Amino acid sequence: MGAELLRMSASELGAAIRTGETTSAAATEAYLDRIVEVDGEVHAFLHVDREAALEQARAVDARLAEGAEPGPLAGVPVAHKDVFTTKDMPTTAASKILEGWRPPYDATVTTRLREAGLVILGKTNMDEFAMGSSTENSAYGTTRNPWDLSRIPGGSSGGSSAAVAAYEAPLATGTDTGGSIRQPAAVCGLVGAKPTYGGSSRYGLIAFASSLDTPGPFARNVLDAAMLHEAFSGHDPRDSTSVDAPVPPVVEAARRADIEGLRVGVVKELDGEGYQPGVLRRFHETVELLEGLGAKVAEVSCPSFGAALAAYYLIAPSECSSNLARFDAMRYGLRVGDDGTRSAEEVMALTRAEGFGPEVKRRIILGTYALSSGYYDAYYGSAQQVRTLVKRDFDAAFGSVDVLVSPTTPTTAFPIGERADDPMAMYLADLCTIPSNLAGNAALSVPCGLAPEDGLPVGLQIMAPALADDRTYRVGAAVEAALARQNGSDLLSGSAFAV
Template identity: 75%
Template structure:
């Protein structure tokens, strides 16, 4: 029998439903894979071996009783450590939450459990999702399975690395400025940012509330769609949740076809600062879309050039408010509480020790931007730019069905290369940020390897809000064409560990 860790999620679910594989056997195979390789990769912060096996046994017992199983029943999943999980640690990659065990599940976590998805454990991430490389984790960096000396993207590098190293067939990430799509691009996997409000944020530890969005990560477009369908839908516990039917993402992924679709190439995403090999593979992907019958035109979105600056005012401003709750009084780390210091002193000392450099940088930026006399000049102006970006998208989608661009300007860079250069780090999200500011949907999937370094390149597909199915329709068509051309999925070329 083939190695269960090399199957897609759809294949695994089918074999469990038919009895060809047991959920326990699949889970044990992935736990063994984690034990064998994760010391090198460091994708996981916590592995819930007992909990995962208990979930798997429950799936096998349901099948034995003849109960109907869901489309992903028994399939293992790696969960980004920013979603609340009852009974096991949630740290957000930060010392300030080290050892904290929540008393309840996030809505997304509960939906995964209700669908009988087996949660293997929690994955590494940039602290409080602030970063593009997973180097800001208080628990050490994660390596890219294609080259362990390079970053796996961020902030969800642990989830993308778990997929690319075959430690899990599915993962969950969050995307505030590109933290699902950018890791997917640099690890040769698939990552989707659903429409803002399409997946509940209840129990997602907030970084920037108007931008954060949980979403699916996988090795194929269909697997991502199957996971999307499980986690999406209205949640009355989340005031930003959209009360509308989930778009038909699975049907779109099963019937990918771009014939006659109008596809726009974003003019502003290219040129200086973009790696030559990234642009080469992107241009080849655009030509492939033409060959598949799409009508391709260039679209200008001039406000996109201001997106990075606007984002790095809005996101830090919201984070400075959200992280005020970590005050050493209610939960998490508390230091220097020896009875001689005031509550204010204990809070200050705890934050100094508990927060890392990038989190402190963004809190200070945000606090300054929101301060008296500067609010209108900085935060207010950034929100005006956000409106202009939304209008650019509206005009673009009046002319085309989807937009395409490179997901990232470069392939995975070496660990340590940009740690002391925040601006260079922030540029990794240049192409992904506009969709977060506008709240629409976007997907990244592999479009080949860059000739300079042999590392994966991502193709980004952007759709209007609540038209998530278009992402899967285009993505499935592109994926099928590339798989036929290469003779195998891209990840089969990834170096073995």
């Protein structure tokens, strides 16, 4: 029965729990057993509390027995990225500077997961403070891709993507600052969405770059991702950047696989040199598939996208240098050298030197320089001007098409260690995803097959205007359904960790 429960989609599992076919406790136990079985190899989780998870599950079962209607995902287990505060579990952002810290409050996303009756299995590994594209920057060890344990699971939400791909959880949360949901989803063969900026609350999310960070879902299919998206999204008065508007009808769109007459734009600047041939092959085949489904496909030019990567790596480090100033050893977290002989400034310097990893230090230095006197206008100011141009390119494109498409990443999952000493090569993993973060619009990655060179997953990125998230799910559902008809099997059945 355990393997059967693991193979169920989140929507199927939720329905089975509500009808009494199974219980939340049984499903939760099956996933906890799976974590024990495989996480020693995958290292998706930083913290798992078996008894607390089973207690949550039994509480859902009790409410259902009393006749309550707690929602479509009630009782379904979920893995939670360790960047969201949780008052009953440690929250470290995968950094030594927060080792063992237990926040006094829950993030809004955490609260909404609980209110929807989802069972939080534990906290997942990530690149430290969400800075990275491979989950090699965690202070607590590297997460491995379930398709090939010698390869990265993407980043920064690599623990979440690996957990879902290894059937250690049916759903997971992540955050997307420059592609940190979509890129891991692509390389692990999953669906991952970056909602419209402000569509999901940042309250209780440990900040990396406040104008970019966006919570979003991971799942093994489009409908499950939409259901999780809907469960934790919506206006939050505690987040000043939260959009006071209804959540787009993403679940309804995910159930609709018809794209007849939809206008699809292929971004010229995200389709060319430097991409792995197998990635481009699967991408172009999927574009042909969209045409075959009745979509009207046209090439669209967004000239500023070529400068988006450079602009992002000025804006994001600048915001991170400001946000991470709060980790000063004075109020909470790690404190080094406080022996009564050193000044507060010395303790702060020693703590930050020991508590932050190399990539975090690199970005703090970059951001501090970009914001420094005499360089602000030349670097940070210019990058914000490029950001405006990126948004204008999106606005112009959406004047003639309904959605834009591109590969999600230029390559499939690369070997662990291959780019660890080459920051520029690492940053290029986010080449296709960054424009949507700069503009704040909605974007989703959906699997579109395996690259012929290495048999690893390829992702299709679907981009839509702000608050038109439902369009991305509608196209994603159409691609998913068409590929299922074509191939006759679930993509994850080819993974080394399939159940």
